[in-house]
Amino acid sequence: MKIGILGYGTVASGLVDIIDNNKDKRDISIEGILVRDVSKHAHRKHAEVLTSDIEDIFNKDVDVIVELLGGLHPSYEYLKRALENKINVVTANKDMLAEFGGELVSIAKENGVCIKFEASVGGGIPVLKPLIESLEGNEIDSISAILNGTTNFILSKMYDENLSYDEALKQAQELGFAEANPESDVMGYDAGRKLSILSTLSFKKRIYWKDFYLEGINNIEPKDIEYAKQLGCKIKLVGRSKINNGKVNGYVRPVLVGNDDIISKIDNEFNIIVVNGDFLGEVSFVGKGAGKDATGSAVYADVLDIYDHRLNNVDAFIKEKVDVDKVVSHECKALLRFKKPQKDKIISVLKDKLIDSKVIAQDDELAVVVDAPSECAINDSIKFIKDNNYCEDSSKILKLS
Ligand SMILES: NC(=O)C1=CN([C@@H]2O[C@H](COP(=O)(O)OP(=O)(O)OC[C@H]3O[C@@H](n4cnc5c(N)ncnc54)[C@H](OP(=O)(O)O)[C@@H]3O)[C@@H](O)[C@H]2O)C=CC1
Numbered sequence: 001m002k003i004g005i006l007g008y009g010t011v012a013s014g015l016v017d018i019i020d021n022n023k024d025k026r027d028i029s030i031e032g033i034l035v036r037d038v039s040k041h042a043h044r045k046h047a048e049v050l051t052s053d054i055e056d057i058f059n060k061d062v063d064v065i066v067e068l069l070g071g072l073h074p075s076y077e078y079l080k081r082a083l084e085n086k087i088n089v090v091t092a093n094k095d096m097l098a099e100f101g102g103e104l105v106s107i108a109k110e111n112g113v114c115i116k117f118e119a120s121v122g123g124g125i126p127v128l129k130p131l132i133e134s135l136e137g138n139e140i141d142s143i144s145a146i147l148n149g150t151t152n153f154i155l156s157k158m159y160d161e162n163l164s165y166d167e168a169l170k171q172a173q174e175l176g177f178a179e180a181n182p183e184s185d186v187m188g189y190d191a192g193r194k195l196s197i198l199s200t201l202s203f204k205k206r207i208y209w210k211d212f213y214l215e216g217i218n219n220i221e222p223k224d225i226e227y228a229k230q231l232g233c234k235i236k237l238v239g240r241s242k243i244n245n246g247k248v249n250g251y252v253r254p255v256l257v258g259n260d261d262i263i264s265k266i267d268n269e270f271n272i273i274v275v276n277g278d279f280l281g282e283v284s285f286v287g288k289g290a291g292k293d294a295t296g297s298a299v300y301a302d303v304l305d306i307y308d309h310r311l312n313n314v315d316a317f318i319k320e321k322v323d324v325d326k327v328v329s330h331e332c333k334a335l336l337r338f339k340k341p342q343k344d345k346i347i348s349v350l351k352d353k354l355i356d357s358k359v360i361a362q363d364d365e366l367a368v369v370v371d372a373p374s375e376c377a378i379n380d381s382i383k384f385i386k387d388n389n390y391c392e393d394s395s396k397i398l399k400l401s
């Protein structure tokens, strides 16, 4: 089988290694590799097929195009052209799927080819195929997940090694975990896109990533980690979505996770996806969510599907779009911090408006763990405190329940 690879960065390097490693088992020939700057890669294996001209790839009469460039453009235009030319496509590009998944699947179906995207969620973890195929008989009603390796790596390094946020992010970039623009990782956009792909496939309704409540880890301070330790918790960037009577509720946000919860045990670049099926109950998928070899392995699995003529497409992306409710409307706990506080006044407001509140620190700031009937009740209390200038600044981290 002849393939063209778009990109020769972290993931493409992993894919090339695994293709070469399995050469005696599967006859996959790399006909072209597209990069921006050929000279940068001239010393590498397969340098003879490098090109910076996309026409060289389309002129090679390939069976599969594997897109590992990232970003929306020109990736979208290249893949659309490939599918319209009846070339099967494999991609790890969640940005593009979250935005144009429906359109690309429709074009693939019209042209009798397929688009595969296992590596777009959970890096190396085989999760989409089991979800689509092995769990087909189940109605899935909830997803709880760590979906971004970079932020999980940063939070682990801050927690375990007291590394600063900036140092940890730098290491994640050096290890090839982060996106070309790491804002996608740290602001929660990447996890939001992955949660939208997972939710779309699981709930069989089109769910857009921007409709989730999205909050990143960029405001997490060492002091938050200290409080988390004091409370027997870790802070994790968690994506959660639920469907109930056709209504979807979902978020990506940093939350406190109790040390006895399986999600708190997933560290560094590892991801976890826990889904609940009506027949199966809960099932968890755990593994490396980012990095060269792990992600290369997932991309290779998609290439093998095409090699072995498993050319099915998923319909979920072309289903009707549903709205997403962003607020946590059930009883919840949260850690609240108030800077330059009028302590007695704040404590009195929280006691009045919420179910319970427990002060855990009161030095230069006030830190309180509250129990509330809903997130709205917490937000209303904070608004009242701020409107009355009882503090200079505040922050809130919900506890996962
Ligand atoms: N890194 C990871 O762990 C994971 C990444 N992904 C996804 O996989 C995809 C690839 O990621 P990754 O390998 O990390 O990215 P990298 O930034 O490491 O590599 C991107 C490659 O694409 C090439 N490239 C980018 N734009 C163009 C363009 N316009 N024309 C020609 N070549 C271009 C670059 O060329 P040059 O080298 O010349 O600059 C580079 O070789 C992304 O969609 C990412 O979100 C998914 C799961 C995990």
Ligand SMILES: N[C@@H](CC=O)C(=O)O
Pocket: 120, 122, 123, 147, 148, 149, 150, 151, 177, 178, 179, 185, 190, 289, 290, 291
């Ligand atoms: N930047 C992403 C890469 C994999 O999708 C991450 O850190 O998870």
